[in-house]
Amino acid sequence: MIATAAFVIAFLVVGVTVVALAFGGGPRGARRNLHGQSRSNNRVAITATVLATIAFGAGIPVAVIAANTDNQSKQAPGGVKLSEAQQDGRKVFAKNCSTCHTLKSANAVGKVGPDLDQLRPVAALTLNAIEEGRARGMGQMPAGLIDGEDAKHVASYVAATAGRD
Numbered sequence: 001m002i003a004t005a006a007f008v009i010a011f012l013v014v015g016v017t018v019v020a021l022a023f024g025g026g027p028r029g030a031r032r033n034l035h036g037q038s039r040s041n042n043r044v045a046i047t048a049t050v051l052a053t054i055a056f057g058a059g060i061p062v063a064v065i066a067a068n069t070d071n072q073s074k075q076a077p078g079g080v081k082l083s084e085a086q087q088d089g090r091k092v093f094a095k096n097c098s099t100c101h102t103l104k105s106a107n108a109v110g111k112v113g114p115d116l117d118q119l120r121p122v123a124a125l126t127l128n129a130i131e132e133g134r135a136r137g138m139g140q141m142p143a144g145l146i147d148g149e150d151a152k153h154v155a156s157y158v159a160a161t162a163g164r165d
């Protein structure tokens with residue numbers, strides 16, 4: 001979100017600078033004006049510059065943001081539509097689980113624990129693994145990494161997306 005805001009502000013600054021230059025015309029523009037170049041010509045050029053600046057300076061960032069918010073949050077591989085809880089679960093997974101587990105829908109490639117795309121755990125199994133941890137021979141998963149809503153959301157998210165592509 002902060003990166004997006006910075007991007008938009010940078011674009012607006014560039015846009016405003018271009019407008020200012022167009023209106024000011026710089027030293028050369030001022031001299032040209034003194035020598036009586038047609039004012040209406042100038043106005044057309046300024047209007048075109050302003051319109052182009054608005055179109056690029058504001059239109060493109062707005063379009064990019066609109067496209068991103070729609071695509072990134074709801075869509076998961078395999079045409080799965082995520083609920084809000086599952087979208088939250090994706091964030092929780094990225095933060096707490098991706099270092100150890102592979103899960104394509106979260107771009108996670110961890111190799112410490114089992115590949116969740118192959119295991120395709122139902123939500124109850126994931127919840128149990130989170131609650132009690134696991135230590136059966138292929139390393140360890142600590143108990144209680146997360147709890148409450150976070151655990152429910154991540155379990156639902158994994159169940160919805162594991163093994164899809």
Ligand code: HEC
Pocket residue numbers: 093096097098099100101112113114119121125126129130134135136137138139140141142145146154155158
């Ligand atoms: C420190 C590494 C690590 C982290 C972090 C981790 N896991 Fe695990 N996980 C493992 C290991 C290792 C196993 C397998 C243990 C075994 O069965 O020997 C495992 C097993 C599992 C299983 C299978 C349980 C079963 O009974 O088959 C699920 C589901 C799972 N993890 C989900 C998660 C989720 C969701 C998170 C994030 C909240 C998470 N893991 C975080 C290492 C980790």
